[in-house]
Amino acid sequence: MEPLQSVNNISDISIQALATQWISASKMCPGSFSVQGVFVTSDKGVLDDKIFTAANNILHDLCNLLLQGNNFCTLIDKDNIPIIFLAYSIASKKAMCRAYTHDVMGGSFASMNCYFLDKPIDWYAFECCYELDDIFPIFDDTRKINIEDQFQRAISSMKQSLSKCEIFIENAFVDDSLSLEEFVTINRKNEANENYKATLFLPVKCHQGSENFIKVRKFKGTIRLTGVISSRIWCTKTNVLGDVKRFLRNDILRSLAARIQVYCDGLTDPHVSNDVIFISEPPRRIFFNIFVDGTINAIQFSEYIFRGEAPTVAVAQAKQVLDLDVSSENIVTDMEGLPDDEIFSDMSLSNLQKTSTQQIGNSTKYLTRSIYILSISLTLLILLLSVWMHYFFH
Template identity: 40%
Template sequence: MRTVLLSKSDELYLEKCAQENQFSYGIIVGHQADLTKSVVVHLARNNEEDGDVEDLADVRLSISDINSQALASQWLSASKMCPGSFDVIGIFVSSVRSDVVNEQSPEFKNAKKLFSDIYDLLLKSSSSFGVYTTDIAQTDFVFLSYSLADKKVLCKNYSYGNGGTFSNMEHRFVDKPFEWIQLECSYDLDDVLPILDSSRRVNIEDQFQNVIVSVRKNLLASEVFLQNELVEDTIDLQAYIKKKKTKVDKLKPTSTSGASTSAVSNATDSLPQLASDGAIGGGDPIRASIVLPVKCQLSKPTDIKVREFNGTLRMSGIIATKVFCSPRNSIADVKRFLRDDVLRSLITRIQVYCDGLTDPYVTNEALYISEPPRRVFFSLPSEGTSSSTGAVVQFSEYLFRGEAPTVVVAQAKQILDVELDPETISVEAEGLPDDSNAGNDRTDDSRIMPSSMPKPELSRSLYMVGIAVALLVLLASVALHYVLSEG
């Protein structure tokens, strides 16, 4: 049976939601620790201005009053902010009434319909940019309801399909802090793709879709190295850390001061564990590398041909990746989380960029330069997340050039229900691109489109202004020469 682990701070948050609003609802961000255990990372009530729930202080409100569109919007937005090792795993309801924890009440029928509506909305919203991760689609979710009247929690597993079904699920509030191990990776994007569209005006969003498909294909064929070595998929992260730490301890000279270094504790039967030395190097992140095969190895020999195209698309840059894992995660899980984080970050910034386009088309004669937003990281305040030790869990947001960290503060409040200090937001993980070499390869008649507001007519206007100025200078020179000659 599947088990959901929550911290005492989660219980306090559910109580707070019911006390402040009488009726609250929101999303559950979680982590799959192993095949049967999920760890709740964060609970975030919905702060959307919901037209259907005009007064959350109304005790009579029930699950049927929840706006599925508002909840699905929060779900999608939070998914973009989560690292690759975390996902939105379900929804919670917190109420002063006791019927939300009564399986025989009409609330459970309403909850099934709510899940079904949200799932359909999620499918429609994600279809425009294809497969979101490198793993199979999620079909099982968590429904968590809390009654302030009974001080009781009910937890159910919801399975999509056949109208939706609820099944039993265990839940436990634990006193021990969760332990997180951080892994980091810098993924280099440097590839050239052909533009197969032969029309004069090319759709930018379609070309970005091709980028996503290409990167996903490469990631699935890639190999992930930890600390510059290939690690067997079947062992868990805790065993790997213990093995590496043992090697490091053997290489250390014997100290005469009597100091000793403790290895990571052996696995226990329960989760979460007490924090140990965590990652290699006394809590430092584990560095990972995603190594891609030679490109021609991904194709059959018969697929390699010399062709001509009307244009090419070059993608270049660095995707900063951070994931947070349980010591009991297998190395195979860790590698999948890293790949998912790269792909999720790429898709998110492309979606954000395309949402701001006024015209998705550009002529194929132009040299078009796009600058999607860069990734910034922030930690959840201690009062806004489950208690934990080891690495501090971080989420991410995306900023365009010129945008201030206050944008992240507003997003975190609305989507994750947390208060952030702008000074604590890390904006250095991904640097801004250098504009000085942006157009080195262009010809005299090519046009560079600005990244944030693509306007082909702007370049044409500037070009005509240049010609007009040159003609004025020429006429002035002729006139001056004529005057001097007459004199």
Template identity: 40%
Template sequence: MRTLLLSKADELYLEKCAQEHRFSYGIIIGHQADLSKTFVVHLARNNEEDADLEDLTEVGLTISDISSQALASQWLSASKMCPGSFDVIGIFVASTTDQSSEIKTAKKLFSDVYDILLKSNKSLGIYTTDVAQSDYVFLSYSLANKQVLCKSYTYGNGGTFSNMEYKFVEKPFEWIQLECMYDLEDILPIVNTARRINIEDQFQNIILAFRKNILVSEVFLQNEIVEDTIDLQTYIKKRKSKEEKLKAASSNATTPSSEASEALHLLNSQGFLGGSEIIRASILLPVKCQLAKPTDIKVREFNGTLRTSGIITTRIFCSPRNSIADAKRFLRDDILRSLTTRIQVYCDGLTDPYATSEAIFISEPPRRVFFSLPSEGPSTSGGVTVQFSEYLFRGEAPTVVVAQAKQILDVELDPEAIGMDAEGLPDDVPIQTSQDQADDTRSMASSMPKPELSRSLYMVGIAVALLVLLTSVALHYMLTDK
């Protein structure tokens, strides 16, 4: 049976929600440590309640009064802010009365929310490299008797509830941080023959193509291929043991060998010395021709190309219980989720989703910024601080992140504490639009004038020289006649 692990701060947050609002509901953000244990990372009360409901708090609201649309909107927005190792795993209700009799209503609420998410998101599984989630958590807290009801919900055939254990843990959860800087560089053909091309459809093709490639990618940890079956805790112990042996060999030898010194320097540069547990990762995509069968390689015509270029910063947080395979999957999920979110945010702001096939269309999606949950918030972590992310366009201020965090995650942020330097702004590089330059050199700036312009200046110079010569001859004859 699965067990839901909550911190004492989570219990205080549920109590606070029930005391201040009499009836509150929101989302549960969690992390799957292993098959039997799920950590609650954050609880976020929904702040989109209707004003009419706020006025009726004295009446005694129930689960049937919850807006499935507001809950689904918060669910989807929070999913975009979570790192790849975290997900929205369920719904909580906090009230002054006992809500355990509303199980049937809660079951319908889950079904309605899931249906809305499927409709608003063409494919709920597009955020992940794995199958879409179908098991969720329902948590109900009653202030009257300080009782907690925890159920596991499974979608399908009307939905079913099953018993689920829960436990409040005194000790803060331990997290291991993994980071990766993924360099995105790809060119896709535009096979649409229409003159006006839908930009959103083309961006969707980018996501689908990238998801297909990243599923077969290879993930390196600290520049090494690591066995998938071991867990992160074992991996870190092995790395530290290797570090200690190299240190001992280096200190005992009067003249350390070049191999030992080089290995020790490599461990130091990778961040494992000094107690740091930030694991650096890198992802290598296979060459496309290696993925295709000989029969899949074809020569065909297309009307244009779609080029993607940039760097995606990945920062995830795992439990020591997670296997290496889990960590690799979380890294892939985070990159895919970040790319999808940027494209969705960008497309939501388009005034015209179409572009002509003759035009060179330049898009600048938002960049990723990171922020930590306040220590006095619903959940805290030990050692490594858990971070979420938001996306800002060029020129947007950190106050946008502050407002989003309050609205979606129900946390108060300091604008000064938001990490804005994880991804730098792209350079403004002019693109030549000459039809004669169809290769990659058109994306490079050139200080040379165009050939047509050079010939024009040359002819003007000749014309001016002839004019000066004729004027001189005419003046010469005029003066000699006099």
């Protein structure tokens, strides 16, 4: 991604570059954070409302581009949440803020107050590991299917399933309305700087007593997603535990969507044949620390690297996308392990066909051997029976 060039007028901002940076930053944010909007600075001493006229047009085009494009991060955060537009004057050190709400007619601004905190925020971290092993059917019967559309259906299905799951924190059921401040007081871990552990319990997809949940359908292919998604989110005492659960769900979906986005960005054509086996090793998630003096638990953002890539890729991305200077010592790489080489080396189409042929050959060999042994056993039995009858009657 090319960095945004310095512009003298807000109307000169590239919408495409802004959307690209928006998507890149969304993939790096944990589930408790999101891209809030657009922040511009000006060297003018006085800010006026004229700046919001141009900003309205920019945000309208930006929202249309994000919603129309095949990017999976906006599929997760597609709620019509107001976008913040913040303008700051370097000369007067004053800011003006508006909340933009998008609609097809062009959108509108509403008044919004903003202020800068004079001290760091204390963050509390929650983490969990989500073991993913799901198979999603493909019902499209065309010769060439759009793999991006199929991934979107898979993400929507996972989003629906996760919305119904129950989340235990520290191996206990917790009330959604309980404030995080009360929960921290009960389960204090600040001295050891430890993260609170969360566990997801997914609902049963089929119930024996309800025939409405069971359907038998023909399909033309499948998408299998398997692996472990590591999740970490950061909250403040003003949050309730219901927020914590929602942030964890969002983080898992966002992490999966980011990897699918990386895979689809590498496709020259989103249309694939429905009779071909495709196997892909997705990138693994790593975290990098963003240290803030005085905080209880420093927050982390994430990046995704492929096998063979150095973790320092996160350093360059943090600088390019977030304008953050990250030290390579602050990168956490042990949350997700690399898959075994044999898993992918043995799962190619030729190997699958070869394995199938070997299994058929082995079955034939074992069947022939069994018949041979059975014939010998019957012959010996008849021989013993004949000897017994000879001595019995004579």
